[in-house]
Amino acid sequence: MSYVDEVYDRVVKQNPGEAEFHQAVKEVLDSLRLVIDANEEKYRKMGLLERVVEPERIISFRVPWVDDQGNVQVNKGYRVQFNSAIGPYKGGLRLHPSVNQGILKFLGFEQVFKNSLTGLPIGGGKGGSNFDPKGKSDREVMAFCQSFMTELSKYIGADQDVPAGDIGVGAREIGFLYGQYKRLTGLYEGVLTGKGLNYGGSLVRTQATGYGLVYILDEMLKHNGKDLKGKSVVISGSGNVAIYAAEKAEQLGAVVVALSDSSGYIYDKDGINLDLVKEIKEVRRGRIKEYTDVVKTAVFTEGKGIWTIPCDIALPCATQNELDLEDAKTLKKNGCFAVAEGANMPSTREATDFFLDNEMYFMPGKAANAGGVATSALEMSQNSQRLSWTFEEVDEKLHQIMVNIYQKAADAAERYGVKGNYVAGANIAGFEKVVDAMMAQGIV
Numbered sequence: 001m002s003y004v005d006e007v008y009d010r011v012v013k014q015n016p017g018e019a020e021f022h023q024a025v026k027e028v029l030d031s032l033r034l035v036i037d038a039n040e041e042k043y044r045k046m047g048l049l050e051r052v053v054e055p056e057r058i059i060s061f062r063v064p065w066v067d068d069q070g071n072v073q074v075n076k077g078y079r080v081q082f083n084s085a086i087g088p089y090k091g092g093l094r095l096h097p098s099v100n101q102g103i104l105k106f107l108g109f110e111q112v113f114k115n116s117l118t119g120l121p122i123g124g125g126k127g128g129s130n131f132d133p134k135g136k137s138d139r140e141v142m143a144f145c146q147s148f149m150t151e152l153s154k155y156i157g158a159d160q161d162v163p164a165g166d167i168g169v170g171a172r173e174i175g176f177l178y179g180q181y182k183r184l185t186g187l188y189e190g191v192l193t194g195k196g197l198n199y200g201g202s203l204v205r206t207q208a209t210g211y212g213l214v215y216i217l218d219e220m221l222k223h224n225g226k227d228l229k230g231k232s233v234v235i236s237g238s239g240n241v242a243i244y245a246a247e248k249a250e251q252l253g254a255v256v257v258a259l260s261d262s263s264g265y266i267y268d269k270d271g272i273n274l275d276l277v278k279e280i281k282e283v284r285r286g287r288i289k290e291y292t293d294v295v296k297t298a299v300f301t302e303g304k305g306i307w308t309i310p311c312d313i314a315l316p317c318a319t320q321n322e323l324d325l326e327d328a329k330t331l332k333k334n335g336c337f338a339v340a341e342g343a344n345m346p347s348t349r350e351a352t353d354f355f356l357d358n359e360m361y362f363m364p365g366k367a368a369n370a371g372g373v374a375t376s377a378l379e380m381s382q383n384s385q386r387l388s389w390t391f392e393e394v395d396e397k398l399h400q401i402m403v404n405i406y407q408k409a410a411d412a413a414e415r416y417g418v419k420g421n422y423v424a425g426a427n428i429a430g431f432e433k434v435v436d437a438m439m440a441q442g443i444v
């Protein structure tokens with residue numbers, strides 16, 4: 001049995017019930033076969049793959065808080081500190097009822113290679129809770145965040161582990177978490193990113209993942225003789241990533257015709273009015289359906305069918321496994337030629353293989369959504385220097401980082417004889433740097 005298969009079998013046996021983690025490990029290891037086969041003896045001797053797939057540490061804790069009716073609620077809290085070979089652990093916190101250890105391990109594992117791809121000195125981690133912020137009052141969210149941070153604060157620090165936002169964690173939650181960290185430790189340091197601009201946040205961090213996604217999409221199209229002008233774009237989700245991907249796509253001349261949330265999707269053939277979406281989602285915290293109360297020509301459809309809308313480009317920006325093989329086939333049949341992932345692992349393995357086998361331009365999340373964490377690392381740099389860079393400075397750095405990520409993924413794919421396969425390219429390029437650092441640091 002090959003080293004890759006041995007290690008994958010071991011992951012399945014030793015991590016029962018963690019389907020998303022198995023899926024992520026398989027996808028990464030499969031695309032690294034060429035590199036691993038070429039270095040098998042060296043890697044085996046160092047137990048390299050066994051160490052790569054095992055988090056350095058998982059912290060799991062109880063999060064008790066009191067709701068508005070005076071009842072005690074108890075959630076599960078986690079931080080997965082996956083790999084610190086190239087820098088302090090870095091990765092978001094997710095608050096969603098679906099959160100469990102397996103999902104956070106999948107996200108932490110992906111984060112290791114994504115962070116490496118950015119070229120910045122950050123290791124990989126992920127955390128969160130099965131707390132559902134939807135429908136909770138601000139006071140309840142604060143009570144939860146304070147309790148969560150009371151425990152988490154023992155394990156994080158500006159040079160140790162620097163969490164950020166993810167699903168369900170935006171500016172409000174980061175503010176509550178930061179306030180509690182400061183109160184407990186007495187430290188005013190860059191321990192979280194995504195902070196408000198008045199207390200150490202970076203300009204462009206809010207926009208970074210969505211903008212970065214469209215920067216790398218644009219780069220991929222340009223290298224393949226295409227561009228964004230006049231192209232119709234379907235984007236799933238209507239959260240942080242989706243909204244700013246839509247904004248940048250429109251700025252570059254594309255027409256965004258659909259967005260969604262977990263209830264259903266809106267289709268506006270004339271192009272989505274983003275100011276209205278921001279008002280609904282960022283100010284009112286409402287549902288995407290409310291869009292059709294104002295724009296009467298737009299249509300809301302309940303359920304998951306967003307990928308049936310004909311488009312040139314699809315940007316899945318909601319959650320994992322939201323785009324399956326049938327969706328991929330439908331997109332292709334309707335003329336879609338490019339897909340770039342704003343979310344983490346939104347395409348199933350079968351859908352990814354379909355894109356690659358059918359010569360669609362496909363940029364995986366690991367590369368495509370790295371702009372968020374890259375800008376978080378820029379926020380860390382500004383915090384260390386006690387300086388704030390202008391919007392233009394940060395945006396230019398973000399743009400350059402995304403261009404570099406494209407180049408690294410494209411070069412690595414070409415080097416290993418799979419030109420245009422950015423899945424393999426991104427995995428190889430991210431892996432090489434982490435592995436070099438791990439080999440240099442001995443058996444730790």
Ligand code: NDP
Binds near residue numbers: 167343370
């Ligand atoms: P938000 O919470 O801001 O938005 C998430 C959006 O996706 C919402 O519209 C939500 O709808 C929808 N959604 C979430 N879960 C589901 C589900 N199970 N089924 C259908 N729709 C769902 O999160 P972000 O925009 O920050 O994150 C989106 C994705 O991007 C995630 O995969 C995240 O890991 C990834 N990502 C985010 C980064 C960031 O900087 N924020 C960085 C890199 C990756 P509803 O409101 O109805 O739940």
